[in-house]
Amino acid sequence: MSALELAGYTHVYSGKVRDLYAPLDDAGEVVPDQLLLVASNRLSAYDWMMAPEIPDKGAVLTRLSLWWFDQLADLVPNHVVSTDVPEAVAGRGVLVRKLDMLKVEAIARAYLTGGGLEEYREKGSVSGVELPEGLVDGSKLPEPVFTPTTKAPVGEHDLPMTPAEVEAEVGAEVAAEVSRLTRAILARGNEIASARGILIADTKVEFGVSPDGSGGLVLADEVLTPDSSRFWPADLWEPGHPQPSYDKQFVRDWLTSAESGWDRKSGEAPPELPARIVEQTRAKYVEAYERLTGQTF
Template identity: 90%
Template sequence: MTTSLELPGYEHIYSGKVRDLYAPVGADGAVVPDQLLLVASNRLSAYDWMMSPEIPDKGEVLTRLSLWWFDQLSDLVPNHVVSTDVPAAVAGRAVLVRKLDMLKVEAIARAYLTGGGLEEYHAKGSVSGVALPDGLVDGSRLPEPVFTPTTKAPVGEHDLPMTYAEVEAQLGADVAAEVSRLTRAILARGNEIAADRGILIADTKVEFGLAPDGSGGLVLADEVLTPDSSRFWPADLWEPGHPQPSYDKQFVRDWLTSPESGWSKSSGEAPPELPAHVVEQTRAKYVEAYERLTGQTF
């Protein structure tokens, strides 16, 4: 159960799995209509369950890394950031952003084959309807990034794969084409930059919105190329044919499905508490990813 903070000058409007949204309130007591305060919590979700306890500093790592990436991607796509001047209680893990009409599609691109994409490839030889070459294995690099969208399910429900035709039906042909192009371009740019820093970005999820007045094109929102929204692999340990070590929450997923946790995904029961060593190692992985990518000490 998430509890909202009391932030003077802001009104709590929504809490998702890992983020809380507040609306700025003007001096006249009216809500500012075109801006939101986006607060990244230290909560972590895996397999659509909220984990306990939280991961210390996670919200700040993701916020700072997203801000760094927004700068690296600014020539590709505009982003939603207005200001990092935020209340002291959420300093470092909150951003004032433009209020957008968010697209109801999870925009995902894959540069390497693993996870749910690998399962579909084994079954059909394709991912999201995109035919792939024969003979690929867990961790294979794809010939080029592939757009593999999913639905955006409510909290507690599973996102489901979408075909490109379904995305076109949801968004219209022009917006769907631009979402696909930008998602793949963001992952390609991310890998260009990360490769020099010893990290491979296997796949990523990004979110786009449109200005409510219909002006302008797509705006990149939420977070971008973080360990929560992407799979980060150490480049020097990359070896196709089995699951790769990672700098992201896959580490938590792997523990949950290990004999040590004693939990089964299919049980329908809530996962156990994360032991201290998993919490500490998860934090360390997030911080290491941030430091390796940005060159800055956290």
């Protein structure tokens, strides 16, 4: 993952799918309170980086996040400062406030599937939240539930966190607010998306706070994108089996299919994605963007 050379910026960090740069002032010193967040076309699944990359993915996620930040502005402030960025990253770079990020992956679920379904089948609950009996894959939950995980380094797995562990990490007051806001963001997301033919089954959001401790929680990173959420076509929703999706679940499904020949438990890197899977993944991301925003990509 080689970083770009951007005039006026210095490379700080590259994560699974994002690159961070610090702006420099006229004297060549790092501007302390801002970062340039660049969404790459990289795609990660099952904690592995996929090859090849998905064309336009970074631009789709950036545009969609910016659109959602506007829809959520009355619920929670966000980290966006400006979209005036170097030409080399135009469309997928955003200048943002530098925050101290909470070490919690804030996840809310409106429908039961994936890891939440596995835990429910085992315990009848998800992240300590008791759920009604008789739920199946794709069941709508009575209301969105907060199911946080740890924020693991690249190459390691995020692990479920109990409410007590979240409180130990960020304090009771912040933990309660993270839970409230995460569920409110998913509820607002579904209000808007369901009118446009998409159900948001679950989502992951990230929060930070100002380094000086002023103000409350700030929504950061990305929000309600096909990378951070499960998007289902509303007209095809049918509990009882996995749902078709507009997100990277499509890639996960190929990886675990007989065609890929990959054993997820082997510890070996997955195979390269076939060209048609790459093309279809791009098409799904673009379709989700266009259906949600009503804008042509």
